[in-house]
Amino acid sequence: xxxxxxxxxxxxxxxxxxxxxxxxxxxxxxxxxxxxxxxxxxxxxxxxxxxxxxxxxxxxxxxxxxxxxxxxxxxxxxxxxxxxxxxxxxxxxxxxxxxxxxx
Numbered sequence: 001x002x003x004x005x006x007x008x009x010x011x012x013x014x015x016x017x018x019x020x021x022x023x024x025x026x027x028x029x030x031x032x033x034x035x036x037x038x039x040x041x042x043x044x045x046x047x048x049x050x051x052x053x054x055x056x057x058x059x060x061x062x063x064x065x066x067x068x069x070x071x072x073x074x075x076x077x078x079x080x081x082x083x084x085x086x087x088x089x090x091x092x093x094x095x096x097x098x099x100x101x102x103x
Contacts, residue, residue: 001015002015002060003094003096005054006074007080008076010073012058012062012073013062014054014061014090015057015094015097016056016057016094016095017073018059019058019060019064019065020059023056024052027052035053036092044060045091050087051071051074052067053072054091054094
């Protein structure tokens with residue numbers, strides 16, 4: 001199970017596995033669920049954190065994506081009309097397919 005994120009003509013498979021979750025925790029300095037607790041308080045995660053989540057979620061099924069490539073994907077996403085606020089549902093879907101929430 002994975003979430004498909006379509007940007008331009010690319011269909012990217014996103015999912016967090018244990019290895020990518022541990023990498024993500026080290027990069028953001030907290031449990032990823034802490035991000036959602038902040039969202040419930042009305043605080044959006046930083047672009048840095050969202051980029052790190054997307055980068056980590058690409059590692060299991062899409063090889064060759066480094067953080068700079070993720071920045072370029074985000075630039076393309078924004079150029080196509082995507083917004084920072086619209087990234088949150090994408091990230092929530094990634095967490096769902098990764099076992100954080102019931103689907």
